[in-house]
Amino acid sequence: MLLNTLAVVPVLLALCQGSLAEKMMRPKFKEVKIWSDEKFVSHKVVYDSSDPHLNFSMEVHQELQDVDIHLEVRITNKVDSHYTTNLNTTLNVCRILGFANQSPVGRFVHGFIREFGNIIDNCPIAKGSYFINKFWWPEDPTTAMLPELEFDIIWQAHLLDAAKKRTLIMNDHFTGEFNVQDVNNLKPGIFAMLPKIA
Ligand SMILES: *[C@@H]1O[C@H](CO)[C@@H](O)[C@H](O)[C@H]1NC(C)=O
Numbered sequence: 224m225l226l227n228t229l230a231v232v233p234v235l236l237a238l239c240q241g242s243l244a245e246k247m248m249r250p251k252f253k254e255v256k257i258w259s260d261e262k263f264v265s266h267k268v269v270y271d272s273s274d275p276h277l278n279f280s281m282e283v284h285q286e287l288q289d290v291d292i293h294l295e296v297r298i299t300n301k302v303d304s305h306y307t308t309n310l311n312t313t314l315n316v317c318r319i320l321g322f323a324n325q326s327p328v329g330r331f332v333h334g335f336i337r338e339f340g341n342i343i344d345n346c347p348i349a350k351g352s353y354f355i356n357k358f359w360w361p362e363d364p365t366t367a368m369l370p371e372l373e374f375d376i377i378w379q380a381h382l383l384d385a386a387k388k389r390t391l392i393m394n395d396h397f398t399g400e401f402n403v404q405d406v407n408n409l410k411p412g413i414f415a416m417l418p419k420i421a
């Protein structure tokens with residue numbers, strides 16, 4: 224009994240030292256289509272899967288009065304295709320920024336993203352360069368029991384003029400799958416992000 228317990232110790236130590244790979248569910252992109260109108264905005268999205276991060280850059284050529292983001296997300300379980308999750312929503316960027324500036328949770332999320340670059344703060348959106356570099360969400364180790372999932376994401380931005388006329392200015396389409404991988408570069412989990420108590 225005691226021997227068994229002792230045999231566990233080196234394993235625990237190895238885990239603590241992080242010398243074992245951890246299981247993590249990460250996206251693998253199959254197809255990425257990025258489109259911008261090039262008159263109001265130009266933008267680029269790049270992803271690196273080995274040191275997972277996204278870089279997003281956007282050039283605003285003319286001041287944007289008001290912008291709606293339309294997001295469609297479809298997540299399909301490859302094992303049981305009847306099990307799918309859909310999200311189909313339209314959000315107003317200027318209202319989100321109002322929220323981000325006023326609520327503590329909004330400020331936390333906005334502050335988290337702001338650390339990665341120069342992001343939009345206010346509406347109308349001024350001419351200029353905006354970017355998010357080396358962005359990655361915090362992750363937590365997972366188990367290999369999760370099913371492999373396919374994703375299909377459509378991200379569109381519409382400019383709203385004073386007459387509320389909508390003009391498509393960005394239209395991106397990402398497809399791929401989330402699968403469980405052994406990784407040794409886990410990004411810190413959500414708890415690691417909370418402010419440290421000195
Ligand atoms: C993202 O931007 C960072 C900082 O500029 C750079 O080091 C990195 O190579 C970029 N990643 C990709 C995939 O281009």
Ligand SMILES: *[C@@H]1O[C@H](CO)[C@@H](O)[C@H](O)[C@H]1NC(C)=O
Nearest residue numbers: 294295296297309310311312
């Ligand atoms: C999402 O909603 C819009 C408007 O409500 C609709 O036109 C579109 O077909 C929907 N997309 C999907 C995939 O259901």
